[in-house]
Amino acid sequence: MHAEGLGEEVIKDCEQIVHSEFSQYYTQMKQRCEEYLSFLGSLPQQLEVLNEQDTTHSIRPECSCSGHGKCCESSNTESSDDAGIQELDESSDEDDYNFCDTRQSFSDSAASPDLRMKHSNSSNDVQQYDHNFVESRSGKGENECLLLPPKRRTKLPEPVEKEKGVSLWSMIKDNVGKDLTRVCLPVYFNEPISSLQKCFEDLEYSHLLDRAYDYGLKGNSVMRTLCVAAFAVSGYASSDGRPCKPFNPLLGETYEADFPENGIRFFSEKVSHHPMVMACHCEGRGWKFWGESNVKSKFWGQTIQLDPVGVLTLEFDDGEIFKWSKVTTTINNLIIGRLYCHHHGTMKISGNRQHSCKLTFKQQSFLERNPRQVQGVVEDIGGTKVATLRGKWDESLYCNVTNDGVNSSAESTLLWEKHEPPTNPTRYNLSSFAITLNELTPNLKEKLPPTDSRLRPDQRHLENGEYDKANSEKLRLETRQRMARKMQDNGWKPRWFDRDTEDGAFHYTGGYWEAREQRKWDGCRDIFGELPDKKTSPVPA
Numbered sequence: 001m002h003a004e005g006l007g008e009e010v011i012k013d014c015e016q017i018v019h020s021e022f023s024q025y026y027t028q029m030k031q032r033c034e035e036y037l038s039f040l041g042s043l044p045q046q047l048e049v050l051n052e053q054d055t056t057h058s059i060r061p062e063c064s065c066s067g068h069g070k071c072c073e074s075s076n077t078e079s080s081d082d083a084g085i086q087e088l089d090e091s092s093d094e095d096d097y098n099f100c101d102t103r104q105s106f107s108d109s110a111a112s113p114d115l116r117m118k119h120s121n122s123s124n125d126v127q128q129y130d131h132n133f134v135e136s137r138s139g140k141g142e143n144e145c146l147l148l149p150p151k152r153r154t155k156l157p158e159p160v161e162k163e164k165g166v167s168l169w170s171m172i173k174d175n176v177g178k179d180l181t182r183v184c185l186p187v188y189f190n191e192p193i194s195s196l197q198k199c200f201e202d203l204e205y206s207h208l209l210d211r212a213y214d215y216g217l218k219g220n221s222v223m224r225t226l227c228v229a230a231f232a233v234s235g236y237a238s239s240d241g242r243p244c245k246p247f248n249p250l251l252g253e254t255y256e257a258d259f260p261e262n263g264i265r266f267f268s269e270k271v272s273h274h275p276m277v278m279a280c281h282c283e284g285r286g287w288k289f290w291g292e293s294n295v296k297s298k299f300w301g302q303t304i305q306l307d308p309v310g311v312l313t314l315e316f317d318d319g320e321i322f323k324w325s326k327v328t329t330t331i332n333n334l335i336i337g338r339l340y341c342h343h344h345g346t347m348k349i350s351g352n353r354q355h356s357c358k359l360t361f362k363q364q365s366f367l368e369r370n371p372r373q374v375q376g377v378v379e380d381i382g383g384t385k386v387a388t389l390r391g392k393w394d395e396s397l398y399c400n401v402t403n404d405g406v407n408s409s410a411e412s413t414l415l416w417e418k419h420e421p422p423t424n425p426t427r428y429n430l431s432s433f434a435i436t437l438n439e440l441t442p443n444l445k446e447k448l449p450p451t452d453s454r455l456r457p458d459q460r461h462l463e464n465g466e467y468d469k470a471n472s473e474k475l476r477l478e479t480r481q482r483m484a485r486k487m488q489d490n491g492w493k494p495r496w497f498d499r500d501t502e503d504g505a506f507h508y509t510g511g512y513w514e515a516r517e518q519r520k521w522d523g524c525r526d527i528f529g530e531l532p533d534k535k536t537s538p539v540p541a
Ligand SMILES: CC(C)CCC[C@@H](C)[C@H]1CC[C@H]2[C@@H]3CC=C4C[C@@H](O)CC[C@]4(C)[C@H]3CC[C@]12C
Pocket: 168, 189, 198, 239, 242, 243, 244, 245, 246, 293, 295, 306, 308, 326, 327, 329, 331, 341
């Protein structure tokens, strides 16, 4: 307005008008939300009354979700749509009940005409939910404001160019025996996901941790441990049939994932290039999860073996902690045949209280008729077996709780089932969850630091199917990446993580989301921009 030549008085008046309009609007919204939440809060009682009136007593509570024709009864099929419904079925806690209902109803624009969200009716699947604030009763803080969950995309953009076929063998034949993560390949072998985003894929089934937290609170430590084990296995499901390489992030590259609809906030940063380490930190309802992704790889020509290094930690708000490490992954058929990976080895999930779990990912033999199996036992502190677990990392997991060491006669209970594949398949075989991870809406773009994976140009070009542009940008960024070792030697430090002097692990130092609030990205360089001119400016430390 100053630039337009408007006087100070007029600008002040305008500010006042906007301010008073906005505060009126805010008060109205707050009032409506309160009415809505109190209505939702009364739902459990109303349901109870209805149940009492019902003469046919079913074992599990049934509820019909209005207008959808869906059934909330816990079943063996857990599609991405009803994951939360199953959760609701299993937790009788009143607070949770409210939260699930709130989520369900808020995501259903037909549920309340008053709270209808803004839809951008474009052909694009993206819908904007700008500035819809709701006071959350079930969030972390009493008066914490949550942004209504955005409607996420269900497909990738249509590719602009036709893809080209390039033989992988022609690219890697000179690198047998070397670390394949260091071999520069054209983008045709990449998926439009960075390794930081890939770390977040491990949290697709984070509802298992919410469930684990609830079980623990109710004193069911065995079920808590089983849910944690199911979570640890579920992270592997998305690796099935994914033949492409994720983008290797630049040093200092970050990725944030704010998923209020799942009750989680995730953040990760590439903290070292040599060795390549990504640190991550995630906060959910009643738990925190952190760790680092670092693999030692061996390239054997037709196969690559990846041995993960480092520990993953899960801490519940009540003080119970579980720690585990990932198992070995082998990528097969690099040269001839269909590329696939399998996971094998033992995973010990050690708890600091009553129970721990030992999982075995079966080694796959040539003649294996039932591949991808996982088996496990939960033991108490004295080494007594209290539960067993079995299933497949790419399908589902079932558990059996034993009484006094004797197998209970009850049937196995379904702990976890993989979501249905997306209705719009991608050539990278991404899951519905993975499809959403690189989405960049104008609203989000404004809030991101210049280091976020979503802003990486070669990855964006690949997602758009602009292969030539993607390749040239990839080459440019790889030149930049070569400075990384020098930077690390010159004392480069991660912006958001710090290495623990005791255990050598990276810990989140905090402050990312606070900095985001204020868009204060001090110390976050434009890592995807042009290289500084070497003659005029020295290599940054
Ligand atoms: C040469 C190119 C085309 C081969 C493609 C290799 C793909 C399949 C490889 C490259 C990097 C690999 C990932 C690297 C690290 C991990 C962490 C580990 O704990 C689980 C497996 C997982 C997630 C790997 C899955 C397979 C993977 C994605």
